[in-house]
Amino acid sequence: MSRRSHYPTYNVWDQHEHWDPHTRQIVAQRRTPVISHSFLTRQEAMLVQTLAGVLTDEYRQEVLTFVTQHIDQSLNSPVGESQRKAGVPEKKVLYRLGLSGINEASHRLYRRDFIGLKQPEQEELLRRVEKGTVPETSAWQQVAPQDFFQKLLYDVVNAYYSHPLVWSDIGYGGPAYPRGYVRVEKGLVDPWEAKKDGE
Amino acid sequence: MENRDRVTHHTNHYQGRRSKSLDQRKYQDGADVCIVGAGAAGCVLAYELAKAGLKVVVIEAGPFWNPQTDFASDELATRRLAWEATRIVDGANPLRLGHNNSGRGVGGGTVHFTGVFLRFHESDFRTRSVDGVGEDWPIAYEDLAPYYDKIEREIAVSGPKHYPWGPFKGPYPYPVREPISANAQLFREACEKLGIESVVAPLAILSAPFDGRPPCINRGFCNQGCMPNAKYSGLIQHIPKAIEHGAEVLSDCMVTQVLTDGSRVTGVLFDHDGATYEQKARVVILAGFVIETPRLLLHSSTPHFPDGLANSSGWVGKAIMPHSSHDVYGLLPEEVRLYKGTPVLALTQHFYETDKRRGFARGYTLHAHGARPVGMASEIATQRADGQFLWGRQLREAMLDYNYYARITLVGEVLPNPDNCVTLADEKDEYGMPLAKVTFQYGENDRRLIEHAVVQMTQLVEAMGGKAAHVVADTAHLMGGCRMGSDPVQSVVDSYGRCHDIPNLYIAGASIFVTSGGANPTNTVMALAARTAEHLIQEMSRQNI
Ligand SMILES: Cc1cc2nc3c(=O)[nH]c(=O)nc-3n(C[C@H](O)[C@H](O)[C@H](O)COP(=O)(O)OP(=O)(O)OC[C@H]3O[C@@H](n4cnc5c(N)ncnc54)[C@H](O)[C@@H]3O)c2cc1C
Numbered sequence A: 001m002s003r004r005s006h007y008p009t010y011n012v013w014d015q016h017e018h019w020d021p022h023t024r025q026i027v028a029q030r031r032t033p034v035i036s037h038s039f040l041t042r043q044e045a046m047l048v049q050t051l052a053g054v055l056t057d058e059y060r061q062e063v064l065t066f067v068t069q070h071i072d073q074s075l076n077s078p079v080g081e082s083q084r085k086a087g088v089p090e091k092k093v094l095y096r097l098g099l100s101g102i103n104e105a106s107h108r109l110y111r112r113d114f115i116g117l118k119q120p121e122q123e124e125l126l127r128r129v130e131k132g133t134v135p136e137t138s139a140w141q142q143v144a145p146q147d148f149f150q151k152l153l154y155d156v157v158n159a160y161y162s163h164p165l166v167w168s169d170i171g172y173g174g175p176a177y178p179r180g181y182v183r184v185e186k187g188l189v190d191p192w193e194a195k196k197d198g199e
Numbered sequence B: 001m002e003n004r005d006r007v008t009h010h011t012n013h014y015q016g017r018r019s020k021s022l023d024q025r026k027y028q029d030g031a032d033v034c035i036v037g038a039g040a041a042g043c044v045l046a047y048e049l050a051k052a053g054l055k056v057v058v059i060e061a062g063p064f065w066n067p068q069t070d071f072a073s074d075e076l077a078t079r080r081l082a083w084e085a086t087r088i089v090d091g092a093n094p095l096r097l098g099h100n101n102s103g104r105g106v107g108g109g110t111v112h113f114t115g116v117f118l119r120f121h122e123s124d125f126r127t128r129s130v131d132g133v134g135e136d137w138p139i140a141y142e143d144l145a146p147y148y149d150k151i152e153r154e155i156a157v158s159g160p161k162h163y164p165w166g167p168f169k170g171p172y173p174y175p176v177r178e179p180i181s182a183n184a185q186l187f188r189e190a191c192e193k194l195g196i197e198s199v200v201a202p203l204a205i206l207s208a209p210f211d212g213r214p215p216c217i218n219r220g221f222c223n224q225g226c227m228p229n230a231k232y233s234g235l236i237q238h239i240p241k242a243i244e245h246g247a248e249v250l251s252d253c254m255v256t257q258v259l260t261d262g263s264r265v266t267g268v269l270f271d272h273d274g275a276t277y278e279q280k281a282r283v284v285i286l287a288g289f290v291i292e293t294p295r296l297l298l299h300s301s302t303p304h305f306p307d308g309l310a311n312s313s314g315w316v317g318k319a320i321m322p323h324s325s326h327d328v329y330g331l332l333p334e335e336v337r338l339y340k341g342t343p344v345l346a347l348t349q350h351f352y353e354t355d356k357r358r359g360f361a362r363g364y365t366l367h368a369h370g371a372r373p374v375g376m377a378s379e380i381a382t383q384r385a386d387g388q389f390l391w392g393r394q395l396r397e398a399m400l401d402y403n404y405y406a407r408i409t410l411v412g413e414v415l416p417n418p419d420n421c422v423t424l425a426d427e428k429d430e431y432g433m434p435l436a437k438v439t440f441q442y443g444e445n446d447r448r449l450i451e452h453a454v455v456q457m458t459q460l461v462e463a464m465g466g467k468a469a470h471v472v473a474d475t476a477h478l479m480g481g482c483r484m485g486s487d488p489v490q491s492v493v494d495s496y497g498r499c500h501d502i503p504n505l506y507i508a509g510a511s512i513f514v515t516s517g518g519a520n521p522t523n524t525v526m527a528l529a530a531r532t533a534e535h536l537i538q539e540m541s542r543q544n545i
């Protein structure tokens, strides 16, 4: 496993003029996320942003702001959640309870809000949510910690790996219409794709 | 001015074809045939029946997509191509629905499918007789063969000159895809090392120009909707032609009830923008896929049909089947770049038929399968076969090696089990319809098959010079829920999709499958639909319906 990017000088956004207008517009919006929220309260949004940072091991606020915005929008959307496990509350309720549960547990264990914890403490608390061994506060009596953890992780990861800065980190070629790929076989890359460090 | 583009002009509600106002519908006073759902099956039926001169109305819950402005080279933004309305999932292995298997909008699942285009084998239609598991279909491979031929020709399937498994040996109508991606090359080389035969995948994706459409440019976003129109979908092929032949397509219209008069259906009710409309028809065909078709039938119960329409057997909603679809991500010393090229360009059906020594019945297909970052990261984070989650530094570091992974995916047969089913939940949707509740659990045979396949995939990754880094538990496709059969006590429809209980109600699409096979299902879905169309044209011209 790598500690750092194989492609430190690659920036996928440099290619945006070659993308179709619809895709370009979608990706451009991710680079300048709005800070106001429609479903989450200010406190909740800050908590989501902190959780997203811990779950993705990320500190760049521009990326985390987009992740938070995406989750806020999905919570306010009339579109369904594709599937919901029997017995799990609807997404809005799951988030509201899960977020309170995080702070309740944080207070129980450390007498502080989650945001104020040191990173190792935040990780430890999230590990207990993941395993279902978090203190059984009032919120966690209403939702199972793992149900919240899974939904949160899924949503965070989906948004995070949709950000062009993260695409650059991992050397993903990104949108490819109308140009497509010409050199697809082993060992071949098109001139505009990410090249390994120093090559 | 009328927009003359062959695909996009249908997205406009244009003169003479579809009025903006649903009170001025073309067949308002009654159609010959009303098709509910413009998916793989619905689109073939619309085209064939309209071409035969029947008055056809297609009612589709989702939008009439415009590939240029609705699709995008982006995973997150194109989730909306799927049926995202909430379904309740239950059982020991609750299914992942939405983008994973359910289409919505004109074209249905074909808009975001991967385009792998396989036939079922002879044994798939006779699993009970041959292997003592599952159930036999009321038809044999030979009954379907001419329709496989027809569909493959009609959409110019590309594939190898020689196909080594099953009764169809090739050649395919269009030349095999070339070049293939690094992931597909590595897969084929590994197969060869292990003495396993492999081929370049037969695909509903053009290898050369056809019908005004260009060949594939290898951009790799088949699951996000093909922007250049190189991949087949009902949206760009069958529906435009059906409209030319006089069919009317009502998009953004959700059918909420099938109407009956005594023992026959008379039409359907649908909702558009909050208002309810009625569409009358001599024949109604439900082609709404594995979950919505049973939901509609169960929800349309009447005093005459208290357990739901067409459900005297009790089999409506029962024996739904996904394919088991575990993935193995192998970490290699060299770059693979899973994002490049059509996602599936190579496969093997070496393990397709029953081999008693393996300790389970039936078999599977293995695909060399590309992946984009959102799909891969969310799978390895939240769907691991070991039941763990991956997050924080571990996830970040795993994904920094994104370009160094190869991926192989299983398409495994899942045996039918009546306990795996669609029922109605208590909760209601915005139309006042109860949500579907979808219950699923693997059986012992299914689990053994998966274990066997994971071992093979791991060995293939090792033969590539890599090591299996992430094993993901997943499913793909859905089939069954309104199965066909000759015995009205044990099945919902006959082999043409005609309901045993209601002579002018038909069901088409993946829901009428009896078993799942171990291969991607859409060629079979479309071949069955073409067979139903031929039968209906005959029956209706003879005034038998
Ligand atoms: C990501 C993905 C990849 C796939 N890859 C492959 C592949 O490589 N090869 C392969 O063979 N298959 C593949 N498939 C499977 C394929 O898409 C399905 O087998 C096929 O689309 C099923 O056809 P159908 O006609 O039964 O249903 P669908 O194509 O799903 O069509 C059903 C339609 O009915 C509409 N509908 C439902 N209810 C209502 C209602 N009440 N009112 C109005 N409209 C309604 C829906 O909106 C939908 O458009 C894939 C599927 C997915 C999702």
Ligand code: SF4
Binding pocket: B205, B215, B216, B217, B218, B219, B220, B221, B222, B223, B225, B226, B227, B228, B229, B230, B231, B341, B342, B343
């Ligand atoms: S890989 Fe080919 S078929 Fe798939 S979306 Fe791209 S151009 Fe279309």
